[in-house]
Amino acid sequence: MQSLRPAAARPLGRAHAPSIGLLAVVIAACGSTSPSPSPSGSGPIAPSTSGIAVASVTPQPTPTLAPTPMPTPTYTNPADPELVALIPTRLQGIPINVPPRDQFAYTPGDFGTAYGELGLRFTALQVAYVEEPRLSLYVARVEEPFPTTRSLEPYLATAGQYVGIAGLHREPWRYRRIAGRIAWERPEDNATVAGTHIYTWAADGYVFLMIGVDDQFNRALIGALPGEPARTASASPSASATASP
Numbered sequence: 001m002q003s004l005r006p007a008a009a010r011p012l013g014r015a016h017a018p019s020i021g022l023l024a025v026v027i028a029a030c031g032s033t034s035p036s037p038s039p040s041g042s043g044p045i046a047p048s049t050s051g052i053a054v055a056s057v058t059p060q061p062t063p064t065l066a067p068t069p070m071p072t073p074t075y076t077n078p079a080d081p082e083l084v085a086l087i088p089t090r091l092q093g094i095p096i097n098v099p100p101r102d103q104f105a106y107t108p109g110d111f112g113t114a115y116g117e118l119g120l121r122f123t124a125l126q127v128a129y130v131e132e133p134r135l136s137l138y139v140a141r142v143e144e145p146f147p148t149t150r151s152l153e154p155y156l157a158t159a160g161q162y163v164g165i166a167g168l169h170r171e172p173w174r175y176r177r178i179a180g181r182i183a184w185e186r187p188e189d190n191a192t193v194a195g196t197h198i199y200t201w202a203a204d205g206y207v208f209l210m211i212g213v214d215d216q217f218n219r220a221l222i223g224a225l226p227g228e229p230a231r232t233a234s235a236s237p238s239a240s241a242t243a244s245p
Helices: 020-028 081-085 108-121 150-162 215-224
Strands: 122-130 135-142 174-178 181-185 197-203 206-212
Touching: 020 215, 081 122, 108 122, 122 174, 122 206, 135 215, 150 181, 150 197, 150 206, 174 206, 174 215, 181 215, 206 215
Parallel strands: none
Antiparallel strands: 122 135, 135 206, 174 181, 181 197, 197 206
8 A cells, every 4th residue: 555655844945935925824824933034134034844843654564474384294103102002902812913103104194195184184193903804903193173083074985095995985985883983884895805894983183994804803993992972973974874783
């Protein structure tokens, strides 16, 4: 915006001195100046401007707002003992392998690709697996605001692709109550190995993705991990939601 600068007062020269009548009007308007007698007596001169304050407005620079930094993927995996401790090392007499973070190459940024913009907030990752019955588990810590299981719906297809099921769409997934928890489940179909189920859910600042071939063992592990209790979940899950013990 252009600044408005008041013009500085300029003394009137002798060659352009106003008439006596006009000068009287100027003097009355100013109220604080009077004509000085001419040394030679040849006539009045312009009033002095030494007592008139001249305002000067200096334009202020327009502040530049710094853009809000966007989250970026984290391609390091910091130590997170609490995250590791979430996963039991044995269930129903079956050992669960929970390798130290320096023994697997995955990072929060790698796993975050399965969850789009949400994955940009993943800060730590732990994996686990069972050799028999075959099962793989991924658990990520996520920054606030914490997601709900319901909010994972946009990422179902890419979550399935991450565990090796190509060409998945939203339709096969169901919003279910499993072992008293809420989870998204993709049951066995022609795109998976017989008996294969995929699950994803969120709870307590964590996001879980699991794929396994034994439905009974899968459900037992879901019940042993943090979960969103069914009683606090959305009162109106999708039409595809199915009650399950």
